Amino acid sequence: MAQRLADRDxxxxxxxxxxxxxxxxxxVIRALFLAAAAxxxxxxxxxxxxxxxxxxxxxxxxxLSKLWSEGWFPRRALYDVRTIFVGSVLVTLIAMVVAxxxxxxAAVYLSEYAKPRVRRVVKPVLEILAGIPSVVLGFFALxxxxxxxxxxxxxxxxxxxxxxAGIGVGILVTPLVASVGEDAMRAVPKALREASYGMGARxxxxxxxxxxxxxxxxxxxxxxxxxxxxxxxxMVVAIAAGASGGSLFSLNIFERGQxxxxxxxxxAAGTDAVKGAGLTFxxxxxxxxxxxxxTLSLNLFADRFVRRVRQRY
Amino acid sequence: MQGRRFDAAGFxxxxxxxxxxxxxxxxxxxxxxDVVTSGWSVLxxxxxxxxxxxxxxxxxxxGIGQGLRGxxxxxxxxxxxxxxxxxxxxxxxxxxxxxSRFTRFIDVNIRNLAGVPSVVFGLLGFAIFVNALExxxxxxxxxxxxxxxxxxxxxxxxxxVIITSAEAIRAVPExxxxxxxxxxxxxxxxxxSHVLPYAGPGILTGTVLSLARALGEAAPLIxxxxxxxxLTEGARYSLESLQERFTAMPIVIYTWAGRPQPGFVExxxxxxxxxxxxxxxxxxxxxxxxxxxxKRR
Numbered sequence: 001m002a003q004r005l006a007d008r009d010x011x012x013x014x015x016x017x018x019x020x021x022x023x024x025x026x027x028v029i030r031a032l033f034l035a036a037a038a039x040x041x042x043x044x045x046x047x048x049x050x051x052x053x054x055x056x057x058x059x060x061x062x063x064l065s066k067l068w069s070e071g072w073f074p075r076r077a078l079y080d081v082r083t084i085f086v087g088s089v090l091v092t093l094i095a096m097v098v099a100x101x102x103x104x105x106a107a108v109y110l111s112e113y114a115k116p117r118v119r120r121v122v123k124p125v126l127e128i129l130a131g132i133p134s135v136v137l138g139f140f141a142l143x144x145x146x147x148x149x150x151x152x153x154x155x156x157x158x159x160x161x162x163x164x165a166g167i168g169v170g171i172l173v174t175p176l177v178a179s180v181g182e183d184a185m186r187a188v189p190k191a192l193r194e195a196s197y198g199m200g201a202r203x204x205x206x207x208x209x210x211x212x213x214x215x216x217x218x219x220x221x222x223x224x225x226x227x228x229x230x231x232x233x234x235m236v237v238a239i240a241a242g243a244s245g246g247s248l249f250s251l252n253i254f255e256r257g258q259x260x261x262x263x264x265x266x267x268a269a270g271t272d273a274v275k276g277a278g279l280t281f282x283x284x285x286x287x288x289x290x291x292x293x294x295t296l297s298l299n300l301f302a303d304r305f306v307r308r309v310r311q312r313y
Numbered sequence: 314m315q316g317r318r319f320d321a322a323g324f325x326x327x328x329x330x331x332x333x334x335x336x337x338x339x340x341x342x343x344x345x346x347d348v349v350t351s352g353w354s355v356l357x358x359x360x361x362x363x364x365x366x367x368x369x370x371x372x373x374x375x376g377i378g379q380g381l382r383g384x385x386x387x388x389x390x391x392x393x394x395x396x397x398x399x400x401x402x403x404x405x406x407x408x409x410x411x412x413s414r415f416t417r418f419i420d421v422n423i424r425n426l427a428g429v430p431s432v433v434f435g436l437l438g439f440a441i442f443v444n445a446l447e448x449x450x451x452x453x454x455x456x457x458x459x460x461x462x463x464x465x466x467x468x469x470x471x472x473x474v475i476i477t478s479a480e481a482i483r484a485v486p487e488x489x490x491x492x493x494x495x496x497x498x499x500x501x502x503x504x505x506s507h508v509l510p511y512a513g514p515g516i517l518t519g520t521v522l523s524l525a526r527a528l529g530e531a532a533p534l535i536x537x538x539x540x541x542x543x544l545t546e547g548a549r550y551s552l553e554s555l556q557e558r559f560t561a562m563p564i565v566i567y568t569w570a571g572r573p574q575p576g577f578v579e580x581x582x583x584x585x586x587x588x589x590x591x592x593x594x595x596x597x598x599x600x601x602x603x604x605x606x607x608k609r610r
């Protein structure tokens with residue numbers, strides 16, 4: 001049948017395949033886009049490769065006793081990982097003490113209580129403010145949070161201190177936590193709310209006993225993403241926590257201190273400082289590897305929670 | 314059926330939530346007011362001078378011309394490199410990619426890249442662009458040039474560009490594509506004439522947001538070797554100046570914030586105001602644009 005049709009009109013099956021030039025163009029374009037997408041794999045591999053290579057050199061050459069000494073002073077070959085790890089943990093803890101209640105509270109308010117008109121204004125304002133660069137928050141932590149909040153709470157606090165840096169990081173991640181958390185709350189189907197109201201429940205009861213438990217994986221994800229961002233935040237700590245030369249091991253949040261990120265920044269600041277003595281250059285990558293592994297695990301963990309919400313609704 | 318009693322628990326809960334939102338907004342407002350008031354003495358008396366002047370050790374004559382130059386070139390690199398590659402990757406993932414393990418791997422990989430801290434991208438830039446590719450990025454400055462910085466930040470925002478563009482493309486209704494295929498268009502023709510115009514505003518929003526992010530980043534620039542001293546020239550915008558030592562706005566702010574001399578606090582605040590105007594303006598335009606198009610649908 002098809003053959004006969006083709007014979008009659010000078011039309012063959014081959015002409016359905018499209019012009020050769022068009023087909024070739026199509027293949028080239030597809031290959032270009034594939035290359036663009038595959039580039040992300042190249043980038044990831046390069047990150048892992050460079051981190052692993054220098055970390056290997058560091059771990060095999062460093063005097064292991066220096067990894068557990070009195071402080072982090074890379075220029076004097078003292079690489080006490082404990083100091084900067086604990087610094088990162090402290091800053092992150094303080095940041096989440098600030099960001100978790102503020103961010104979650106804002107998220108719940110925006111999704112359950114705010115009138116549409118209020119929400120339409122507040123949500124974009126929060127999103128815009130989420131774009132404030134971290135150097136700006138670092139400066140704010142140093143000139144405002146430190147004297148106006150931290151030194152009022154503890155009059156003996158130094159001007160540069162970990163507490164101010166932590167609060168600054170907290171303010172920085174609050175809009176992020178609020179935004180991810182709000183998405184999770186709004187993903188809860190309306191039917192659940194209506195069922196709860198139908199049973200005669202009040203709004204508080206509905207929110208606390210029905211909506212929040214239903215959205216809990218998304219809220220946990222928001223929290224973990226917040227932690228991951230706080231650990232990776234560099235500039236706020238580099239500016240507000242001082243201790244650019246190095247830091248003794250300390251748990252005092254009202255003193256100078258250093259985190260993993262700030263330690264990297266201060267080692268690299270200036271011109272060719274990284275090419276300093278001994279293993280300073282490699283130690284930079286060693287800390288980077290630790291940071292990479294920690295944030296990657298947190299992100300993968302958060303991703304699992306997010307996917308759980310998506311599957312359910 | 315008496316629902317009229319005063320709901321004390323509900324009232325307190327609501328108040329707490331409102332307080333959370335209020336404190337967040339209040340802190341960010343204080344930040345902006347604080348920065349503007351302390352930078353005002355500089356901005357109101359010598360704005361033109363400040364915007365074009367060179368960095369120096371005397372606060373009253375220091376300016377941010379070199380910082381603006383660096384930030385301009387970094388933005389240019391991001392626009393020229395990260396945007397086309399990012400949108401291309403998003404098109405591949407949404408329009409071409411088969412549902413295979415490889416596609417899923419790319420997808421997960423991009424998501425994880427977006428969560429990598431910016432300092433780690435700085436390390437990557439340092440190892441690849443500054444050290445390994447020094448002969449291209451600027452042998453005279455040991456590779457610590459604005460080319461390395463721009464490439465590093467382009468790599469940094471690439472995953473964000475891909476994710477936001479992919480979301481915009483995913484929102485294009487299937488019927489639009491089918492109409493295109495129905496009249497015999499090839500996949501690329503459908504994308505060019507139907508998908509991209511429809512997804513355009515969404516893609517633009519994502520790209521502008523990631524540009525704003527790149528302009529505010531400081532940590533990777535420190536790793537890549539941004540400086541505030543040893544700058545040979547003022548704010549030159551020539552091609553060969555790309556291979557010289559560089560600085561950028563966030564680096565100027567970082568360095569000035571650490572200076573104890575009086576006068577630098579005001580300079581820092583003024584520089585912050587300039588950076589905030591650029592970054593927040595870009596953000597505002599992008600978000601308003603997105604909300605406008607979202608409402609229309």
